[in-house]
Amino acid sequence: SDRLFRDIMYFGQMFNVARARELNVIDDIAEEAELMDRAKKIVTSWIDNPGRAFMMLKESQRRPTAELMQRRLREENWQEGFNCFFKPDTRKALEMVMAMMAK
Numbered sequence: 001s002d003r004l005f006r007d008i009m010y011f012g013q014m015f016n017v018a019r020a021r022e023l024n025v026i027d028d029i030a031e032e033a034e035l036m037d038r039a040k041k042i043v044t045s046w047i048d049n050p051g052r053a054f055m056m057l058k059e060s061q062r063r064p065t066a067e068l069m070q071r072r073l074r075e076e077n078w079q080e081g082f083n084c085f086f087k088p089d090t091r092k093a094l095e096m097v098m099a100m101m102a103k
Contacts, residue, residue, distance in 0.1 A: 014101050 004023060007013040020026045030038050046054045072078065084090055 014097065016101055 004025075008025065015023065015025065017026070017029055021029055028038075085094070
């Protein structure tokens, strides 16, 4: 539903894995030992098609964003915003959220 995805994107609503699967936010759950093999099979199925159309489409869609990110990394002071994640009060809040998600 649009509201669910809005809440996730705008408000950072979080779910544990089982709930995310139930809401169709994720497609599947894999054991850690199987994860890379399963992911490679999925990606290979997208790539291995005539003309590699999927790859060309993704590259054309990503290029403007990648170029913008590279420019902003060169020209703007991004370190201050990034470093806030390492402040003790921010770490404490993130740990609280993670603990709530584990329930």
